[in-house]
Amino acid sequence: MPSLKMSNLRPLPLSFFLRPAAQVARDLLGRTLLNETPLGLCGGVIVETEAYDQSDPASHSAQGKTERNQMMFEMGGTAYVYRSYGVHWCFNVTTGKKENGAAVLIRAIEPIIGIEQMRTRRLQTMRDCSNRDLARGPGRLCQALQIDDSYNGHTLLSPPLMLSSPVGFKRPQYVTTPRIGITKATETPWRFCVYKSTFLSGPKPQS
């Protein structure tokens, strides 16, 4: 069984998030995303991220602030949670200073802690769910970790929802690809994937 000591439970500091989104997206690979729910701690290791910023036509922030995207303009380290296709939640962490309008979408984790409670939530909409499918994709990840709009605007610098480093953290090898589901604009390679992880969403980034 995974150890509860997988993470030191110290959140990543504000300074980590006060950088360009692409840098933060890359450096979040291999970190832990944890949520303290009524059923206990759950979470895992981040294996896939995407960066968005205000100069990017595909970003929600490209057209300025609205009621829906306002949290994307909060200080780095703030949760931005939005509804996708009217059905799913997607979880982002903002980067840079207030009003910067940049964020990193967390697209997939390798589940480590609280696997049973995550499976319970996923089975509410699935007949069957392998460990691999618990949090592979932004909507699935939010359901597994019980992240919804009540977390929108919440700081990630303190519990219950936190980003931190696993014990003995080392930056993993990674690859970049075009982002998933983007049809606007000239696409930039702002999707970051842990090399050869089996917990990635979408098409395989390497042969």
Add this chain to the structure above:
DNA sequence: CGACCGATTGACT
């Protein structure tokens, strides 16, 4: 106001 689209998913052919 109505039509269409999207940083998606899951069931089905």
Add this chain to the structure above:
DNA sequence: GTCAATCGGTCGG
């Protein structure tokens, strides 16, 4: 491979 679910944003009339 196809397609529906479901809702806020955006754009045209």
